[in-house]
Amino acid sequence: MSLDLVLGVDVGGTAIKAGAVDRRGRMVAKREVATPPGGPRAVVARVAEVAADLQREAGRARAVGVGWPTPLDPERGVVLFDNKLGSAGVNVAGLVSRATGRPACIENDANAAALAEYLYGAAKGAGSVVLLTLGTGVGGGIVLGGEVWHGRDGAAGEVGHVKVHPGGRRCLFCGRRGCLEAYAGAQAILKRYRGAGNKADGMKDVVDAARRGERLAVTIVSEMAEMIGMAVADLANVLNPEIVVIGGGVARAGEILFGPIRAAVEREALPNVSKGLRIVPAKLGNDAGLLGAAGCAWRRFGTSASSRTLTTASRRSRIASSS
Ligand SMILES: [Zn+2]
Known part of the structure; x- marks a missing residue:
């Protein structure tokens, strides 16, 4: 059988x-x-x-x-x-x-990644989930009432282009200014970090440099966490999800990222929205x-x-x- x-x-x-x-x-x-x-x-x-x-x-x-x-x-x-x-x-x-x-x-x-975390991973058992995936860019998916929310043209969940800083850094993907992706996408971060004369093979090197207290890396990682927190606060105010799951390689950085993200969400989201909201790393890699x-x-x-x-x-x- x-x-x-x-x-x-x-x-x-x-x-x-x-x-x-x-x-x-x-x-x-x-x-x-x-x-x-x-x-x-x-x-x-x-x-x-x-x-x-x-x-x-x-x-x-x-x-x-x-x-x-x-x-x-x-x-x-x-x-x-x-x-x-x-x-x-x-x-x-x-x-x-x-x-x-x-x-x-x-x-x-x-x-699909959001559905997987909902069915089998970090968001198992939750009714509504927002997933952010921090990769080259910033992607995401939304599960509401157990169903993936696709939007009219299958374009829902583009959390990388939430505006976190009007007139801010230019987004390498869409060309507009102040997108989350311009602060939290690996491509944008590495361009900025290397542009200042630093060496980095990937985001892990930037996070490690921040842990050592290297100034630009600390600025970049704290800005990244702050901007993710602002975006998550807005998404949470609008959708009131049970759980926000953050995936992608850099999500393994742990508290250096999640601590400031949670603090920013607590500060920026409505109290009844942020209270009890779980913000956790993805499980399924x-x-x-x-x-x-x-x-x-x-x-x-x-x-x-x-x-x-x-x-x-x-x-x-x-x-x-x-x-
Ligand atoms: Zn953009």
């Missing part, structure tokens, strides 16, 4: 991570391959190879969930906007389903994207027998034509 499994796939600009995941979010097999050049069809072909390989090891999967690094419409499985892989307008869920022979769904990668993609597949295809043979898109058209 083989395990009841789905495949979760996290498609990034440089790597595709995939795993066979059970209903409780446990990964029983994992693969990582390079993202091929050649657009969405080449990427989907590679995903299908990895899916076949994983199923040879772990057994037949019920469905495939794919985290894709663009805004998208998860209901139709279609990408809405893409300046990374050239997949705008493409029905990626349909392509994956045809290539793997399994039902498939897609979810934005940052939203680099696996969050693929686990959330798997979670999306479990939610969509985990119960109905009919869904085993139909993609969401074809199921929708069936429903439409039978009514």
